Amino acid sequence: MNLGNLVSVLTQSEGTFVASLIKESGTDDFNVWIGLRDPKKNRCWHWSSGSLVSYKSWDIGAPSSTNPGYCVSLTSSSGFKRWKDVPCEDKFSFVCKFKN
Numbered sequence: 001m002n003l004g005n006l007v008s009v010l011t012q013s014e015g016t017f018v019a020s021l022i023k024e025s026g027t028d029d030f031n032v033w034i035g036l037r038d039p040k041k042n043r044c045w046h047w048s049s050g051s052l053v054s055y056k057s058w059d060i061g062a063p064s065s066t067n068p069g070y071c072v073s074l075t076s077s078s079g080f081k082r083w084k085d086v087p088c089e090d091k092f093s094f095v096c097k098f099k100n
Contacts, residue, residue, distance in 0.1 A: 004098040006035030008047040009083075011055050018095055019080040025093075031073035032080060033094035038063075038070040045072070049097065059084045 009015045022032050035048035043063065045053050059075055059082035069085035073092055 004096045005047075005049040006033055007095040007097040008035050008049045008051045009055065009057065010047075010051055012057070015055075015057055015081055019074070022074065022080045022093075022095060027093045029093045030076045031084065031086060031090070031092045032076075033071065033073050033092050034083070035097075036072035036083065037088070038068075038085070041068075041070050043068070057081060057083050 007018055009018055036045055036053070037048065038045050047053060059078055062083060063085040069087045071086060071088035072083045073086050074080040075082055075084050
């Protein structure tokens with residue numbers, strides 16, 4: 001049984017909502033995990049929920065071609081609204097999404 005996934009951000013309004021939740025949480029982390037990843041390491045991004053990637057909100061310079069990461073976080077420098085590819089081994093807080 002799959003109860004939830006790392007959050008997928010499918011629209012700008014959903015991104016704004018997720019950013020507000022992170023800010024309200026009071027986290028001190030500079031990055032927060034979301035469910036976007038590149039499992040085959042070929043720069044083809046997939047949401048952990050299985051949703052298609054149509055909306056994109058990459059931070060400046062991301063995704064990186066010189067130092068690529070294969071998992072994605074929201075960055076505090078963007079108010080948690082922009083995405084940055086980072087190594088999957090990094091340890092950050094995370095946001096999950098559950099279906100009703």
